[in-house]
Amino acid sequence: xxxxxxxxxxxxxxxxxxxxxxxxxxxxxxxxxxxxxxxxxxxxxxxxxxxxxxxxxxxxxxxxxxxxxxxxxxxxxxxxxxxxxxxxxxxxxxxxxxxxxxxxxxxxxxxxxxxxxxxxxxxxxxxxxxxxxxxxxxxxxxx
Numbered sequence: 462x463x464x465x466x467x468x469x470x471x472x473x474x475x476x477x478x479x480x481x482x483x484x485x486x487x488x489x490x491x492x493x494x495x496x497x498x499x500x501x502x503x504x505x506x507x508x509x510x511x512x513x514x515x516x517x518x519x520x521x522x523x524x525x526x527x528x529x530x531x532x533x534x535x536x537x538x539x540x541x542x543x544x545x546x547x548x549x550x551x552x553x554x555x556x557x558x559x560x561x562x563x564x565x566x567x568x569x570x571x572x573x574x575x576x577x578x579x580x581x582x583x584x585x586x587x588x589x590x591x592x593x594x595x596x597x598x599x600x601x602x603x604x
Contacts, residue, residue, distance in 0.1 A: 464581055465492035467508075469501040469527060470516035470543065475566065479514055482573045489577055498522030498530075505535055512577060514564070517544035517551065525558060532559035539580045543569070547590040562586030 466489050468479045476494040483491040492510040495501035497519055505513075513531060517524040524542060531540055541562040542555040552563035561580040564572065565588040572588065579586040 463488060463490045464512060464577070465490050465510040466512050466514065466577065467492045467501075467505070467510035468494040468514040468516075468543075469496075469498060469519070469524075470494065470514070471496045471519045472516070475516070475543070475569070478569060479573075482570065486574055489574070498524075498527035501527060502530060502534075505531070505538070509535060509538060512539045512541060512561075512580060514541050514543045515560075517542055517546060517555070525554065528555065528558050528560055541576055541580060541586065547588070549591060552587055552591050556585065563591060564588045565590040 466479065466483050468476050470476050480491045483489050492508060493504065495504055499521055515524050515527055528540055528542065531538055539561040541564050542560045543564050543566060544551055545566045547565050555563050562576050562585060564576045564586065568588045568590050576586040
């Protein structure tokens with residue numbers, strides 16, 4: 462069984478990258494994408510994917526607002542927040558708001574399938590760049 466992947470990101474190149482990464486996989490199929498939250502919600506009403514990759518920073522409804530709407534209206538969809546932010550606070554807010562994972566955009570190509578595999582198994586995925594940020598700034602947390 463192939464799982465369907467949908468991306469919500471205002472960056473065309475990121476949507477194209479997810480499409481290409483999905484095409485290279487035998488376990489996942491690309492179910493489309495949207496450039497903003499409002500359009501995405503309308504599409505999700507008609508076509509419900511297994512996993513949504515959701516950009517944190519978008520014009521209009523930001524990623525956190527879209528996440529909250531997906532969690533409320535489509536609770537069976539697993540959401541992986543996708544962001545350029547590697548600070549721990551972003552991943553904590555996303556997970557506390559119902560995301561199944563947090564993937565830094567810089568890790569997308571290398572850890573795309575690993576992130577998907579984890580959330581399909583109902584495990585939480587945190588991007589390696591977030592963990593690297595925590596280790597690098599560990600002394601800041603101790604003070």
